[in-house]
Structure formats: structure tokens, C-alpha cells
Amino acid sequence: MAETYRNIDDIKNLLKVVPDFPKPGIQFLDISPVLRTPGAFRVLIQELERSIDFEFDKVAAIESRGFLLGSALAYNYHKGLVLVRKKGKLPGQTVAHTYELEYGTDTLEMTEDAIKPGDRVLIVDDVLATGGTAQATQTLVEKVGGEVLGHRFFIEIAPLHGRERLKNNIHSLIIEGA
Amino acid sequence: MAETYRNIDDIKNLLKVVPDFPKPGIQFLDISPVLRTPGAFRVLIQELERSIDFEFDKVAAIESRGFLLGSALAYNYHKGLVLVRKKGKLPGQTVAHTYELEYGTDTLEMTEDAIKPGDRVLIVDDVLATGGTAQATQTLVEKVGGEVLGHRFFIEIAPLHGRERLKNNIHSLIIEGA
Numbered sequence: 001m002a003e004t005y006r007n008i009d010d011i012k013n014l015l016k017v018v019p020d021f022p023k024p025g026i027q028f029l030d031i032s033p034v035l036r037t038p039g040a041f042r043v044l045i046q047e048l049e050r051s052i053d054f055e056f057d058k059v060a061a062i063e064s065r066g067f068l069l070g071s072a073l074a075y076n077y078h079k080g081l082v083l084v085r086k087k088g089k090l091p092g093q094t095v096a097h098t099y100e101l102e103y104g105t106d107t108l109e110m111t112e113d114a115i116k117p118g119d120r121v122l123i124v125d126d127v128l129a130t131g132g133t134a135q136a137t138q139t140l141v142e143k144v145g146g147e148v149l150g151h152r153f154f155i156e157i158a159p160l161h162g163r164e165r166l167k168n169n170i171h172s173l174i175i176e177g178a
Numbered sequence: 179m180a181e182t183y184r185n186i187d188d189i190k191n192l193l194k195v196v197p198d199f200p201k202p203g204i205q206f207l208d209i210s211p212v213l214r215t216p217g218a219f220r221v222l223i224q225e226l227e228r229s230i231d232f233e234f235d236k237v238a239a240i241e242s243r244g245f246l247l248g249s250a251l252a253y254n255y256h257k258g259l260v261l262v263r264k265k266g267k268l269p270g271q272t273v274a275h276t277y278e279l280e281y282g283t284d285t286l287e288m289t290e291d292a293i294k295p296g297d298r299v300l301i302v303d304d305v306l307a308t309g310g311t312a313q314a315t316q317t318l319v320e321k322v323g324g325e326v327l328g329h330r331f332f333i334e335i336a337p338l339h340g341r342e343r344l345k346n347n348i349h350s351l352i353i354e355g356a
Contacts, residue, residue, distance in 0.1 A: 018269035028269045036236065036258035036292050045253055058214065064242040068259065071249040075223055080214035081246065091196035091206045114214050 005039040008047050008173050014040055015155075015174075029155055029176070031126055035068060044154060044173070045072045048124075051171045054149045056122040058082050058115055062108075062137055063089070065126035069154065073124060082114040082121075084137050095143050099136040108133065110140045117145030128153040128172055131162025138166060183217040186225050186351050192218055193333075193352075207333060207354070209304055213246060222332060222351070223250045226302075229349045232327045234300040236260050236293055240286075240315055241267070244303035247332065251302060260292040260299075262315050273321050277314040286311065288318045295323030306331040306350055309340025316344060 005011050014033040021028040034040045048069060056079065061070025063085040074081035087096065087107040094109040115121060121141045125134060128151070138148050148167060156163065156172030163170050183189050192211040199206040212218045226247060234257065239248025241263040252259035265274065265285040272287040293299060299319045303312060306329070316326050326345060334341065334350030341348050 016270065021269040022266070030269045032261060032268070032289055032292065035252075036260050036289075038252075038256050038258045041259055042253060042256055064245060067242060067245040068249045068261075071246045072253040074213075074216075075220060075250040075253070078216050078220055080216045081219055082214050083210060083246075088200070090210070091199040091208045092194065111210055111214075114210065 003037075003039070005037070005043045007043065011037075011040040011043055012174060029127065029157075031065065031154060034154075045069065045076070047173050048073060048152050048154075049076065051152060051173070052122065052150070054120075054122075054169065056120045056149050058119050058121050058146070060084055060110070060115070060121050060123045060137055060141055062123070062125040062133055066124050069126060069152075070124040073122070080114075082110060084108055084110050084140065095140055097136045097139045097143065099132050099139075101132060102130075106132070106136075108136045108140060110137075110144070112144065115141055115144050115146040119146045120149045121146045122149055123151045124153075125151075126154045128156040128162045128170075130160045131165035134162065135165045181215075181217070183215070183221045185221060189215075189218040189221055190352060207305065207335075209243065209332060212332075223247065223254070225351050226251060226330050226332070227254065229330060229351070230300065230328070232298075232300075232347065234298045234327050236297050236299050236324070238262055238288070238293070238299050238301045238315055238319055240301070240303040240311055243305075247304060247330075248302040251300070258292075260288060262286055262288050262318065273318055275314045275317045275321065277310050277317075279310060280308075284310070284314075286314045286318060288315075288322070290322065293319055293322050293324040297324045298327045299324045300327055301329045302331075303329075304332045306334040306340045306348075308338045309343035312340065313343045 093112040150169035153172040158178040271290040328347035331350040336356040
């Protein structure tokens, strides 16, 4: 018998903690059971939509699980989808931003003309942890003159305080460790 | 004035050839202008849907631009989305398949229980070139007892004959070099 998924509480049980992935000591929260369960993925997208209380022109989706959420959102809203990727993966002219990690640095890129000055942008990713990636994406959007209207995440790891590094309007469907 | 996109011919002009990416000698066909142009991305997804003439249970999307198409399709059809990724990127128990490239080999992985025996699967990626990745994905799906009903691509590079390595039912929206 197929289960019915109506809201975020219904799909929360599908999340799976995978210990020591990708490195020892990290508890990875696996969202793929939500993706592959038909009704559950639909609820996830619909709940993200319910949380979006502003107009926007483009969705900036962060590689690579952010692509999964951003694509369905951009399609449903008839908006453009802009990819934010690790260094060297995007062809053509790009803008880059390098940011600090706990150990070392990382660089994100976006195609230079993907966002026009004045474009209102929604930034999407699956998980908000320390906020470094989301903050770097915000910086990239602003570098080319776009305006970040908000951030949306499926899951937020509250004890890492990523939210504090971002501007308004931030919303996560599930808040862990709050 | 916003342009109107109604069919594949309308969006074909948005594709951009980027020379020598990611390596010298390779002409990269960049689909990102289609993604970021609101009406164009919608037409792309709708045309893929018009081409799907069979029932299926799961969409297997190939990392990482296949995620963009697979996500919107899985959402619209109320189906499950299964990720096919490069080695080491998926948490938990996975199945793997290693295949030959022109120089060396590559390995794709899928979560072991993402597809159940008897699941009817649609495989999706942005570009069909030599067909190695799509064929490896087909093998992965069959390893866990799934049935591949068809392959869908945005673009097919006809002179590379990728189609010949795949089973029925194969369809690409744009065929280059035919």
C-alpha cells in the first residue's frame, strides 16, 4: 500500500542519517529517500513554494543537490534557473568567489551574464550548514548586480548558525538540532 | 520585450558553442542559456514530456545536468527521482558500474535500494554523446532488477553513434550533426 505524504512532518521520517560520510566524524543527512519517493518529493517542492512570499526573476541553484530543488521551482514559477558550481565546471565567462572553509578555501562560480543587474534572485540549496556556500552565492549574485530576495533550504542544521551569515529572508523546511 | 518560446526550434538559437571546454579540442554545447531563460526552460521540459509515450515509476537522472531535467520531470509526473553519480558521492550502500572511456575508465553509482525489482525506469541526461554514461546507467538499473523503458536527452551528437549502445526507446529533442 502506498503511503500518503501531505506535509513536511510526513516526509521527515524518510530522511536517513549516514554516519561518517563523506568523512569520518560527519553525520550525513541523506535526502535521497525523499527524492525517490513520488509523493514525498512533490510535497517537498510544494512546501518550499508555500514558503516563498516574494516575487523573483531567477532561481540560483547550488551544485549539485540544490539543482534538484531549483529546477522544479524554476519550472513551476516560469522563472530562469542559474547554476552555481564549483570552480572550473562552467563554460564561458564566469564570476568567481573564494571563501574560507574550516580548513582551506573553496571557490564557487556563476556564468557572468546569467543574472542581469536588477534581477531579483531566490537562492536554493538542500542543506544550510555553516552557511559558507550560501553566503558565497549571495556575494556572486550581488557582484553582477542582482538582488538576493531570499534563501530557501530543505534542511537547516541550527547549531552551526549558518543563518547568521545570510541576509533576510531565510526559510528552511526542517530545522535540525534546534 | 520578452521573447516567446513555443517549441524546440525557438530555443535552439539559445544554445552556445564554447570552444576548448573542458579540454582543448572539445566544442562544448552550453545549455545554460536555455535554463536561465524562463519560457525556454519550460518548453524544454514540456517537449521532453510530449516525447514520453510510456508509463514509468522512476526517473534516473545522471549527474549533474541530468538532475536539472530529471527533477522537473519527476515532479510533474508525481514519480520518484533517482540520482546516478560519480563514484564516492552517494552515501550508504550503492551499486557501481565501471565502463571504458576513450582513455581510461569511469565509475557510476546508484543507491542500492533506490530502484526496486520491477520498477519501470526512464533515464534522463542533457546530452547523448558516445553513450557510455547512459549505457552504464542502463546497466546499473538492470543490476538491481529495474526495467529501462526509455532514454530521453535534450541534445544528441549524432556522429558519435551513442544511440547504438542503448536499448529502445531513445529520443533527443535536438540532433546535432545528423
